[in-house]
Amino acid sequence: MVSAVEIEHLYKDFTLDHTYSIKDSFVNLFRKNKNQKRKFRALDDINLMVEQGESIGLVGLNGSGKSTLLKCISGVQMPDMGSLRVRGSIAGLIEVGAGFHPDLTGEENVFLNGAILGMSKKKIEDNYDDIVKFSEVEDFMQTNVRYYSSGMFLRLAFSVAVYSDPDVFLVDEILSVGDAPFRKKCMKRIHELKEDGRTLIIVSHSQSDIKEVTKRCVWLHKGKVMQSGETVSVLDAMNAYTKN
Ligand SMILES: Nc1ncnc2c1ncn2[C@@H]1O[C@H](COP(=O)(O)OP(=O)(O)OP(=O)(O)O)[C@@H](O)[C@H]1O
Numbered sequence: 466m467v468s469a470v471e472i473e474h475l476y477k478d479f480t481l482d483h484t485y486s487i488k489d490s491f492v493n494l495f496r497k498n499k500n501q502k503r504k505f506r507a508l509d510d511i512n513l514m515v516e517q518g519e520s521i522g523l524v525g526l527n528g529s530g531k532s533t534l535l536k537c538i539s540g541v542q543m544p545d546m547g548s549l550r551v552r553g554s555i556a557g558l559i560e561v562g563a564g565f566h567p568d569l570t571g572e573e574n575v576f577l578n579g580a581i582l583g584m585s586k587k588k589i590e591d592n593y594d595d596i597v598k599f600s601e602v603e604d605f606m607q608t609n610v611r612y613y614s615s616g617m618f619l620r621l622a623f624s625v626a627v628y629s630d631p632d633v634f635l636v637d638e639i640l641s642v643g644d645a646p647f648r649k650k651c652m653k654r655i656h657e658l659k660e661d662g663r664t665l666i667i668v669s670h671s672q673s674d675i676k677e678v679t680k681r682c683v684w685l686h687k688g689k690v691m692q693s694g695e696t697v698s699v700l701d702a703m704n705a706y707t708k709n
């Protein structure tokens with residue numbers, strides 16, 4: 466049994482006080498504890514092991530830390546404390562449009578994103594037609610992506626991520642901006658990745674999607690793991706807890 470992701474005692478803090486204006490800075494001068502920025506603990510002692518080939522779900526209310534955890538796993542954000550280890554290549558859909566440059570065309574962004582995900586130029590060229598076909602935005606490949614709708618962004622981003630052939634695939638809630646036929650197509654692709662032995666970590670507020678894809682899930686609440694285990698029982702516990 467080899468683990469794909471190993472997380473031990475991981476903490477992530479954010480600073481809550483941001484100074485935006487001259488007025489704020491001036492007021493700050495007269496504050497007693499002006500150097501004490503308020504800290505907010507977004508992830509609080511997270512321990513998580515994901516086996517190679519396992520699919521797990523991350524669930525929890527808005528602001529519970531799910532996206533922050535995915536960003537730490539993908540390396541977009543650095544944890545403040547703790548250890549985190551990922552085996553193999555990693556790709557994911559964490560924020561719509563992340564890694565896309567608005568002033569480049571769809572085609573240029575496929576090459577940019579592919580490179581960011583570690584694909585060689587040849588691999589991108591070999592897969593280009595399939596990437597575009599899967600995304601169904603063929604007609605807009607020469608358009609700057611600043612004019613893309615959020616669904617179009619998602620389509621292209623998902624296609625590049627999938628064709629980068631990652632060992633560990635991360636999917637955040639963003640699938641929800643896709644229309645029903647595209648969501649269906651993405652879910653089918655996710656199942657194929659799963660069957661192919663890839664590791665999946667999926668964040669979703671759609672409990673049916675979580676049940677469909679995962680056997681095990683982790684419930685985050687205010688940055689802490691409330692419960693982790695068999696998907697149906699974790700979802701039942703979460704639903705009972707959040708009902709009132
Ligand atoms: N860059 C940041 N700076 C400051 N606070 C942040 C930052 N990123 C996240 N947070 C805070 O961390 C907490 C967790 O946010 P996160 O986006 O991980 O939640 P989430 O579980 O993904 O929620 P949702 O279901 O709404 O997507 C929130 O309170 C959020 O305000």
Ligand SMILES: [Mg+2]
Nearest residue numbers: 531532533638
């Ligand atoms: Mg989120």
